[in-house]
Amino acid sequence: MxxxxxxxxxxxxxxxxxxxxxxxxxxxxxxxxxxxxxxxxxxxxxxxxxxxxxxxxxxxxxxxxxxxxxxxxxxxxxxxxxxxxxxxxxxxxxxxxxxxxxxxxxxxxxxxxxxxxxxxxxxxxxxxxxxxxxxxxxxxxxxxxxxxxxxxxxxxxxxxxxxxxxxxxxxxxxxxxxxxxxxxxxxEIEKDPSISNAVPILLAFGFSGLCALAYQVAWNRIFSLLLGSSVYAFSLIL
Structure with missing residues (x-):
């Protein structure tokens, strides 16, 4: 890359x-x-x-x-x-x-x-x-x-x-x-109607993942300045 x-x-x-x-x-x-x-x-x-x-x-x-x-x-x-x-x-x-x-x-x-x-x-x-x-x-x-x-x-x-x-x-x-x-x-689980009503919760969970990965990329950039190698920074953050 x-x-x-x-x-x-x-x-x-x-x-x-x-x-x-x-x-x-x-x-x-x-x-x-x-x-x-x-x-x-x-x-x-x-x-x-x-x-x-x-x-x-x-x-x-x-x-x-x-x-x-x-x-x-x-x-x-x-x-x-x-x-x-x-x-x-x-x-x-x-x-x-x-x-x-x-x-x-x-x-x-x-x-x-x-x-x-x-x-x-x-x-x-x-x-x-x-x-x-x-x-x-x-x-x-x-x-x-x-x-x-x-x-x-x-x-x-x-x-x-x-x-x-x-x-x-x-x-x-x-x-x-x-x-x-x-x-x-x-x-019964397959037919449970409550599963289809959980869309807002699922969307919120998806946005939570978005935030988590944005943090991860940003933290990698910050820690690479401290550790001198982004390989080690990436490993620590993961």
Whole structure:
């Protein structure tokens, strides 16, 4: 991207776009399926395989970047827009898979509507703590020891490993889930009219996310002045 702050904004924009799109599609898809654990394993494996290919995709996109620099010399805005779109297309697929994992795994973990808040809250908390460790360790440990490519390969191997472990350890459970019908509670939740009346709350929640990401980009710019490297600032803020 040529400018670290634009890189941060691009990654955040496409990451959150993918999470939102994946969460929406994953939630709709899993409501029609009875085997969330198998789908979760497929998503984890797909994330790992795709992320292994990202360095090659960036290299394959080099002619596009070169074309942008050669043909759009008069407009820095257009150059930035083209670079954003190229990088965004590369990042959208894996981030969408990542976004789909939470609703899919929530479907498996929370089988009792009486405890859905506790179950989903615990699941989201564990996922967030894992993300905290990943953000810190990748910038301050793994990339310093192994470099960028090896860190990507390590993370991708973990994703693929998760998929393999789930398939091997939980295969009997997956087979049972394939024959389960939606429960009465699931059908009642689908028909609950109160869900459609929550539009103002959902909009407010969306604007809350807007503010949070605006803070994140601004804080990254401030902390990069103090830390000397926006990579470390970005990691700390994440």
């Amino acid at each position: 040529g400018n670290t702050h634009y890189s941060v904004a691009t990654v955040l924009t496409m990451f959150m776009t993918g999470l939102a799109l994946g969460s929406y599609l994953g939630g709709r898809w899993i409501d029609k399926k009875s085997n969330p654990l198998a789908l979760y394993a497929v998503l984890e494996g797909a994330i790992g395989i795709y992320c292994l290919l990202i360095p090659s995709m960036i290299e394959w996109a080099s002619p596009l970047f070169l074309w942008v620099y050669q043909t759009q010399t008069e407009s820095y805005t257009l150059v930035s827009l083209y670079r954003f779109l190229i990088c965004g297309v590369i990042l959208l697929v894996p981030t969408s898979f990542m976004g789909a994992t939470l609703p899919v795994l929530s479907k498996y973990v929370s089988r009792d509507s009486a405890f859905i808040g506790r179950d989903v809250g615990t699941l989201y908390s564990l996922n967030t703590f894992g993300a905290v460790f990943g953000a810190l360790s990748s910038a301050f440990l793994f990339m310093r020891l192994w470099g960028i490519l090896s860190t990507i390969w390590f993370a991708a191997a973990l994703n693929i490993g998760i998929a393999i472990v789930i398939f091997l350890l939980f295969r009997p459970r997956m087979n049972r889930d394939e024959h389960e019908e939606p429960t009465t509670e699931d059908k």
